[in-house]
Amino acid sequence: MQYPQAITQLIDSYMKLPGIGAKTATRLAFFTIDMDDADVQEFAQSLQAVKTQLTYCSICGNITDIDPCLICTDPHRDQSQILVVEQPKDIMALENMHSYQGLYHVLGGVLSPVKGVGPDELKIKLLVERLKKSKQVQEVIVATNATPEGEATAMYLAKLIKPAGIKVTRLAHGLAVGADIEYADQMTLKRAVEGRQQL
């Protein structure tokens, strides 16, 4: 005996999501059957909406429903700084700190020869053209993650952009606020010592 086709299909769909295996997908599918009609309808509509209503900003590469995005078109933002991130999600985390007022640029990943990601797979060309076009940018802050690939991408961007006379900086690495020295990993401690500041 098989589940009715509608259930099997929903289980298959749930299984396409990351970190969801057959057991969880089955549990979610049966949960869905007992959900409110309106909630399921809204769920289905929002799934379709993210595919139809969203696009990537043609200037910065961020996910947006209006192109160019609200950050790129905001005249109150500091046009002299561009902060480069790997993913649109990173922008959200940075915006939540409510202190950075400059612009952003989303690479869409990091350089990774192993995974076959070269400069052409990322939005690096778009960034270079953007810097050429705008005469206002004075600093590019590279905020790729502190992974080997993230570091390599930061180095690559620095080499590419510095000759144009634009300052290239990197986010500080060190101890997280509230973290115990006792539990910090060696790389983090090393960076914290190297980046020590005068009191």
Next chain:
Amino acid sequence: MQYPQAITQLIDSYMKLPGIGAKTATRLAFFTIDMDDADVQEFAQSLQAVKTQLTYCSICGNITDIDPCLICTDPHRDQSQILVVEQPKDIMALENMHSYQGLYHVLGGVLSPVKGVGPDELKIKLLVERLKKSKQVQEVIVATNATPEGEATAMYLAKLIKPAGIKVTRLAHGLAVGADIEYADQMTLKRAVEGRQQL
């Protein structure tokens, strides 16, 4: 800054699923944005399908796309046995062992005074009427889970059905196949000793 509305809505929808919090929902939503158009479309359709195409079998209470369900209308199944389960999912697990050939009945839960679930909230009346109507049923196998509520429900059903001259049995409890005695819990061990069989 907020995410575009389509993303916020999708995150909200994912968060309505069990075991999915804000962080996971956000991760799933961004994953969805990068999924194949066809996969997302199929996902949305299957969500709607489980709400529109599925119904509960009017005989046994199982989830089905055809009423009565395929098990109830199968003439090759043993009409003398009805196996009572808590949830439609349980039927699937039992069918997967490919050895039980009788019919099923889904209670839709277990008796639980604490949660306000009495006999009227379950499909117990439907079962009793079914037994009255059919003259063929000789045995009702109660397969509620081995929780206090499951045991109480089994006792309740036994009291209700036995007077009609129908045999009421309960699934055997004991050590799981492949389980170590060393790691078995006390209740399971107690049941295993009580239910010991002659070699």
